[in-house]
Amino acid sequence: METMFLPASGTMAEFIAPATVVSGRGSAGLIARVLSSRLRLPDGASVFVAVDDAVAGAGLLAPMLDALSAVYRVTVVGGFGAEPDDDRIDRAAVRAREVRADVVVGAGGGSVMDAAKMIALLLENAGGAADWLGPVAPPGGVAPLVMVPTTCGTGSEATRAAMVTVAGAKRISATAGYVATAVVLDPALLDGLPGRTVAITGMDALSHAAEALMSTDRSPMTVHHARTAIALLVGNLEAAARGDVEARAACLWASHLSGQALNAGVLLGHSLAYCVAHERSVPHGVSSGLALPYCIAFNASGLEPDCARTLARALTSGRGDDLVDAANAVQALLGRLELPTTLAELGIGEDADERIAQRCVTEYPRANNPTPMTVDALRRLVPAMRAGDLGAAFAATLTGTGDGGIADEARPA
Incomplete structure (x- = not known):
């Protein structure tokens, strides 16, 4: 008999997860449909896309970006590096504010998705990434997030945590709002990985x-x-x-x-x-x-x-x-x-x-x-x-x- 590991009486064990998970080969090309049907995002809305430079450079994100651009105003930003620091995130957040992004899409590995989370927080709240470390309760909430992982490792699309490098040290920012509203799991994005x-x-x-x-x-x-x-x-x-x-x-x-x-x-x-x-x-x-x-x-x-x-x-x-x-x-x-x-x-x-x-x-x-x-x-x-x-x-x-x-x-x- 399998053990259920039920919480002790009088305690509460919480489990949170994305509201929508879309999966299947080629599913990244359906992202505009996800934004429309699940987030009720109207045509012409502003979509900010944080991308992994290598994945984007290889053309793997082209079907997703083409699908988005056919319906929405799309701003694509890369340059986050292997370990995103607060300066890079803050610069991207300035751009997201300038285009008045309605939703943030993170397409890449954990570093890009973590950056996307903090950009979504900074869209709705003042300050920079270094101001939102530790467990946080942002008064403005977190902008809608859609995550498209391109590695089979971090699972960042489903977690309440974002890691950011501040003054040379990795730091955590954590809030339930970081759990993506929708996730797209497309195995085709892994085909070119070493x-x-x-x-x-x-x-x-x-x-x-x-x-x-x-x-x-x-x-x-x-x-x-x-x-x-x-x-x-x-x-x-x-x-x-x-x-x-x-x-x-x-x-x-x-x-x-x-x-x-x-x-x-x-x-x-x-x-x-x-x-x-x-x-x-x-x-x-x-x-x-x-x-x-x-x-x-x-x-x-x-x-x-x-x-x-x-x-x-x-x-x-x-x-x-x-x-x-x-x-x-x-x-x-x-x-x-x-x-x-x-x-x-x-x-x-x-x-x-x-x-x-x-x-x-x-x-x-x-x-x-x-x-x-x-x-x-x-x-x-x-x-x-x-x-x-x-x-x-x-x-x-x-x-x-x-x-x-x-x-x-x-x-x-």
Whole structure:
């Protein structure tokens, strides 16, 4: 019998998701119909489109932009880069205000969609991106958002969070208004992606699903979506990286489900990923994928047995019941995808251990992390992460009170 993970009596578990999701090959060309039917946007309205330069340059967005231009006044802006900063977002927001945009469309990976979210907020509120950090409740709300992801990783189209770089550090802005009004999932937009990009973004999606499943803020819908996403990614990501079209479509859907699950919040794994980014500039999916096995190990002592089993079975495709198997399965998948599994592979040495431990706790705390994030525990975890020692990672938080699904061989002597 499957566990439902029902909220405790007297508590409330919230699940939010886009109102409309349109999917299918070629669906990006139907976006004008989506704006008309779902957003009731009249002909001639102003549509602001934030785009990924590489995707737009390859011509992949031409059917979508042609469809929009046939009905609406369209303004297209790119130049957001791999990690959008507040200056770039603010400049784009000025342009969106100038054209009096009625709706914002984000077409690209997570960076572009996050930028689109903040532009939509700034359309309805004063200030710049740096004025809207942390959990926010913008008095003017957020302008209507339509998202068209072009990678199979971030799931940003479905989340209440936007990441922005301010003064060189990644910061979060969070509000339920960032969840897109409508989403278009067109697998054709993934056809030209390099295999390594698919692998990296897919690992980001896998980390979203696994961390959401462990989150103390999860709901029954979180578990359902996360478990389904993990199964799709574990079963399809390697083939998708090799170029299989159907596998890529499955990973795109999995990424979206992961994004919906992600509204339960990410955990230590993403905190570690952001700390890694302070030490080395690597794609987010590289750092979040690398951190996932250590996030699982760190949280093993705090997870309920049913949750641990559910996660382990999902990540091992039913071949394992404990979290040691789960963490090893993720590391093995990273190896097959030829992605790094240790901090040492990124050239991050022992001198960074203390910085990472301190920064995780002070700059990226997670109240929803099942095991408390303390500097002392992280001082034990980070060296294990640098060396690739999962046994030491599992030992980092063991207290002897419950095994959280830890196999006997992982317990310290």
